[in-house]
Every structure is written in C-alpha cells, then in structure tokens.
Amino acid sequence: xxxxxxxxxxxxxxxxxxxxxxxxxxxxxxxxxxxxxxxxxxxxxxxxxxxxxxxxxxxxxxxxxxxxxxxxxxxxxxxxxxxxxxxxxxxxxxxxxxxxxxxxxxxxxxxxxxxxxxxxxxxxxxxxxxxxxxxxxxxxxxxxxxxxxxxxxxxxxxxxxxxxxxxxxxxxxxxxxxxxxxxxxxxxxxxxxxxxxxxxxxxxxxxxxxxxxxxxxxxxxxxxxxxxxxxxxxxxxxxxxxxxxxxxxxxxxxxxxxxxxxxxxxxxxxxxxxxxxxxxxxx
Numbered sequence: 667x668x669x670x671x672x673x674x675x676x677x678x679x680x681x682x683x684x685x686x687x688x689x690x691x692x693x694x695x696x697x698x699x700x701x702x703x704x705x706x707x708x709x710x711x712x713x714x715x716x717x718x719x720x721x722x723x724x725x726x727x728x729x730x731x732x733x734x735x736x737x738x739x740x741x742x743x744x745x746x747x748x749x750x751x752x753x754x755x756x757x758x759x760x761x762x763x764x765x766x767x768x769x770x771x772x773x774x775x776x777x778x779x780x781x782x783x784x785x786x787x788x789x790x791x792x793x794x795x796x797x798x799x800x801x802x803x804x805x806x807x808x809x810x811x812x813x814x815x816x817x818x819x820x821x822x823x824x825x826x827x828x829x830x831x832x833x834x835x836x837x838x839x840x841x842x843x844x845x846x847x848x849x850x851x852x853x854x855x856x857x858x859x860x861x862x863x864x865x866x867x868x869x870x871x872x873x874x875x876x877x878x879x880x881x882x883x884x885x886x887x888x889x890x891x892x893x894x895x896x897x898x899x900x901x902x903x904x905x906x907x908x909x910x911x912x913x914x915x916x917x918x919x920x921x922x923x924x925x926x927x928x929x930x931x932x933x934x935x936x937x938x939x940x941x942x943x944x945x946x947x948x949x
Contacts, residue, residue, distance in 0.1 A: 744784030841910025
C-alpha cells in the first residue's frame with residue numbers, strides 16, 4: 667500500500683459580471699501559467715458587455731481553460747460566485763439556472779448562486795486545454811422585482827495544483843513459478859488498471875501519472891491455487907511474493923488410530939478363544 671502526500675497551491679482569478687445582461691454569446695480565455703505567475707486571462711469580465719436580460723433569455727459564455735504551468739503536473743479547477751457586499755444580488759442569482767459543460771459532458775447543473783467552496787470543473791494535466799461552456803438561463807416567470815437589477819458578482823476560478831508520482835510493482839516466486847500473474851492498480855480502493863507480469867517484462871511494471879490526491883495500492887488479481895501471497899512496500903516499490911504451499915512430511919507410523927485399535931481388540935479376542943480352546947481340550 668502506498669499513500670502519497672498532496673501538494674496544494676491556491677490561485678484565485680476574479681471575473682466580474684454586470685447585471686442586467688443580454689443574450690449574446692462570447693468567449694474568454696483563462697490560462698494557468700504556474701505557481702508563481704498565476705493566471706493570464708482575457709477579457710476580465712465574464713459575459714462582457716451584456717445587458718437588458720429578459721425572462722426566457724439564455725446567456726452563453728465559452729471559457730477556454732489551459733494548464734500551461736511547467737512547475738506542476740496537474741490542477742483541479744473549481745468555480746464559485748460571490749455577489750458584491752454593496753448589492754442585493756444573492757437572491758437574483760438563486761433565480762438563474764447555470765449549466766457548465768466540458769464538451770457534451772455536464773459538470774455542473776444548478777443555480778448561479780454557487781457555493782463559496784466552489785464547484786469542481788475537472789482535473790487538467792500539464793498542457794491540457796478544455797473549452798468550458800457556461801450557460802445562464804433566466805426563467806420565464808422571473809418577477810418584476812428583478813427588473814433592471816444591477817450589481818457586481820465575482821466569479822472565482824480556483825486551482826489546486828498537484829505533482830504526480832509513480833509506483834513500481836515486482837513479483838517474486840518461492841517454490842516454483844507460474845507463467846504470468848495479473849496485478850490490479852487501485853485508486854482509493856477502486857480498480858483502475860490491470861497489468862500482466864511475466865518473464866517478458868522481468869516480472870516488473872511501473873505505474874506512472876499517479877495524482878497525489880489519491881491513495882494508490884496494488885493487489886494480485888487472483889492468487890494462484892497452491893500459493894500464499896504477501897506484500898512488502900519499500901518507498902515507491904511494492905513487492906508481491908507468492909510462496910508455494912508444501913505438505914507437512916509424515917512422521918512415525920501412518921496406520922490410522924481406529925484401525926490400530928481394531929487390530930488390538932481382534933488380537934485379544936483371538937487370544938482369549940485360543941486359551942479357552944486349549945483348556946477345554948485338556949479337561
């Protein structure tokens with residue numbers, strides 16, 4: 667078993683949304699450039715220059731996110747909303763329906779009043795780019811009390827950056843070996859990959875690209891009949907040993923106890939009969 671320590675970094679990007687809005691599509695780019703340099707983004711406003719939203723309108727914004735950092739292997743991206751303190755926007759955000767998609771995959775579906783902890787938008791490895799589609803839908807029955815409501819909303823993109831590690835598994839046989847052995851890689855207790863070890867790969871395999879936010883373990887998929895299994899972890903190497911089960915050698919007389927007792931009883935009966943017969947003959 668191997669549990670990796672996580673390395674965290676938090677960087678916050680604030681984008682502002684001015685309400686009221688108009689139903690026009692636009693695009694923003696958000697690039698994470700590294701732990702020290704942070705973000706590069708264009709433009710600064712989410713749903714820039716949109717106004718005069720009407721009930722039933724749907725606002726669409728494409729956010730192109732890129733992890734171009736060279737000092738971390740991957741990042742977890744989250745997004746949250748915070749209305750300005752001098753405005754009364756929280757209840758308005760609760761009326762709006764927000765959907766965030768990565769391609770056809772819906773990664774958030776709820777109100778625009780997102781939690782301050784943020785909504786997870788996925789994990790992105792170094793050099794990876796994702797086109798996230800953000801949609802705001804204004805309900806048809808939005809009341810007049812929200813007409814011409816104006817205020818600032820901070821849309822915060824938050825990243826946690828992580829390193830990646832590797833885990834090597836080795837197979838050792840004692841008392842004879844099989845042709846091959848299947849080994850599972852588990853992420854937080856769930857099998858995510860299976861490899862076959864054999865003499866062709868020197869009974870060794872290294873799993874790479876393991877995100878340090880998870881617990882990674884290995885297990886033999888099926889212990890062969892006639893063997894026991896044991897595990898030993900040293901650093902990033904796990905050795906799986908299969909030991910052949912040998913029968914306990916026999917010691918002393920193998921005659922079953924009940925058979926031995928039966929023979930002794932039989933001998934006693936035979937002896938008694940012989941004595942009686944001899945006595946009768948002599949009398």
